[in-house]
Amino acid sequence: MSSKILLTSKEVDIILHRLACQLIEKHNDFSNTVLIGIQPRGKFLAERISTILKNEYGISSVDLGFLDITFFRDDFRRNDKPLEANKTQIDFLVEDKNVVFIDDVLHTGRSIRAALTAIQSFGRPNEIELLVLIDRRFSRHLPIQPDYRGRQVDAFNNEKVKVQWKNEDAPADEVYLISNPS
C-alpha cells in the first residue's frame, strides 16, 4: 500500500472557501436553501461549509441536515460486508426547497442515486444540486455530475481517495490517493 498526498491542508482550506463563495453566488442568503451532508463522510464537509458560511460570510441561518442512505443503497446483500446505518438528522421539510447534497468524494455516483431516492421521504424539493470535494471523473456508473467540485482527480479503480478531517479522524485536513488499499 502506498499513498500520495493530493491536497494539503492549505489547499483544502482555499477550496472550501471557493466552494462557499460559489454557493453564495447561486443561493444568496440561503433563505430557501438547505444543505444536506451525505452520511457518513459528507457530514464533516457539510459542517465545514456551513461554519464558513456563518462565520466568514455572515449568513445567519443555514439549515443543515444529514442524510443516511444505507437503506436506499442498491448493493444490499451484494456486498460481503453488511451495511451499517448512520444517523439521519433532518429537522425540517425539504418541500419546495433548494437542496444541496454535500459529499466528500464522488466516485460511481451510486450513493448520490440512493440519496436522490432517500430525500423524497422528506418532501419534494424544488431542485437538488451536488457539491463534492473530490470528483473522480471517468469512474462513473450513472449519469450524475457535480454542480460544485473542489478538485477533479483521475484515479484507477483499484485506487482509493481518502479525505481526512482535522478534529474528526486526523491531525490536519488532507486528501490522499491510496494505491492497492487492503
Added chain:
Amino acid sequence: MKELSVNHLLGIKYINKNDINLIFETADHFKEVINRPIKKVPSLRDITIANIFFENSTRTKLSFELAQKRLSADVISFSAAQSSVKKGETLIDTVNNILSMKVDMVVMRHSNPGAAHFLSRNVKASIVNAGDGAHEHPTQALLDSFSIRERLGEVAGKKVVIVGDVLHSRVALSNIFALQMQGAEVMVCGPKTLIPRYITDLGVKYEPNLRKALEWCDVANMLRVQNERLDVNYFPSTREYAQQYGVDKALLDSLSKEIVIMHPGPINRGVEITSDVADSQQSVILDQVENGVAIRMAVIYLLASKIK
C-alpha cells in the same frame, strides 16, 4: 462491520448480547424512518417473506406485516384456519410448498414449543419465531427491552417484575433471557398455580405478594390472563385474580416511587390493569406497539442481509 451471529431468530436463548445491541442500534434508525412523512425504505425489494400463523394473532401479525412492507419486501400471509393444514398436511410439507414459490424468509407462529427450531433444521429459509407455544416470543422480548431502554436510558441494573400467568407465557421466558443477558434483575409474581415450579433455577426471584413486588421493581410487565389456555381453574375467579394481582391507580400512587407499566397486549381492562393505569403517563403500552414495528424491521433487515 457488525452482523448477527445467527441466521434465524428462534429465541433469545440462541443469540447474545452483541446481537441485542446491534438489533437495538438498527431499530433506532428504523424508528426515525417510521416517523418520516414517507415511512418506507427500499432495502428488501428483492426479498419475499411468508408469514405463517398456525395460531391466532392480530397485533404481532400486523406488526410483522407492517415492518416487512416498510422495508419494501413482498409479503404473503396465511393463517392455519384457511390452509391445507386442516386437510392433514405436515408442517414441513406446508412450508416447503411455500418455499417452492421462492420465498426467502418465514415468520412463523405455532402452538408447539420448538416448532420454529424444527423448521430451521429442515427447510432452506431464514426463520423468525413469532411465538412457539409457551416457549419463546423473541421479538416481543426485544421490543420490551427496547422500550425500557427508551424510557429509562438503559436496561442494565434495572429491576423488572413480570406479573401474572408465567406458566403459559412465552413472553415471560423470552423476557427473562433478554433482561438477564442485558444485566437486569428479574422477579416473577403471580398465583403459585401460574408460576412454573423450577422458575427460580433460571436465576429469577419469586414473590407472591404484588405490592411487595411493585415496591421492589422499576418496571412491571403485566402479562395477559390467557383465558384460552387455562384448561383447568388456576385461580378461583377472574374477580379474585383482579383483586390479588390487578394493578389500579390507587395501588400505583401508593408506591414509594414511580414505576413503568408494560403490557404485551391485548389488555383485559379491569383484570391485569385498570383503564386509568393503562392510559396513565407511567404506561408505555402504546410505545411498545410502535417500537414493535421498529424492532421487527431491524430483525428482518439484519437477517435478510445474511441471505446470499
